[in-house]
Amino acid sequence: MSKQPINDLMKIGELAEASGVSVRSIRHYDQHGMLASSRSGNGYRAFQTVAVNQVKQIQRLIAAGFSLEEIRSFPECMLLIEGALACPETSETQRKRLAMLDKQIEMLDRQRSRLRAMLVASA
Template sequence: MNDSLLPATLSIGELARQTGVSVRSIRHYDENGLLSSARAVNGYRVFPLAAVTQVRQIQRLIASGFNLDEIRSFPACMRLIEGAAMCPETTPVQRKRLADIERQIADLEERRARLRAMVSDELPPPR
């Protein structure tokens, strides 16, 4: 069979190189239904070229605080388009994540203030 007639695919190693993501993470995304792979004749996983965009978007969403279950629930407008900011279907979960992060920041700021007060109590008063 002429290889030029086969759809363009990437090995898992090449996908990892192009995205900067570990092979282990790519396998994990594939096993969790975030990517789709096929098996080559040799049994190795192969991915469509679009997987580069998908992996980058998955990484972006993880860096924004979403877990794999949440990402899997997102519609294609969020999972398949690199840099997608928001889809109407994901607005509630994005707003919830933002509120969670803002609560965490407020908590950390309170902790910092308490710790600063504790440290300043230990310092001798300025002369």
């Protein structure tokens, strides 16, 4: 069982455990300005408890195909758990991502059809 964070702050290991992400990923997000941390007197990173939801949202955005560069450019509201609901100005970016995925799926479908035709022809 993990310790309760003092003053609503978490150490990096606690954040990693609570969010299900590696410490290395947390450091990476922090170094690239996607999370806000402070340093304690001994140099340890400290994160507010809201960072758990922010890390989970970053993971969802990565799983949806967004690069870290794109995520970093999103307004801060996009890192809220509500994501697009809290941040309608990113809807166009999401629509473009969806259109790109649709085109990729169409291309893959055509490739699959060609490959099947080649297999049938060689049988």
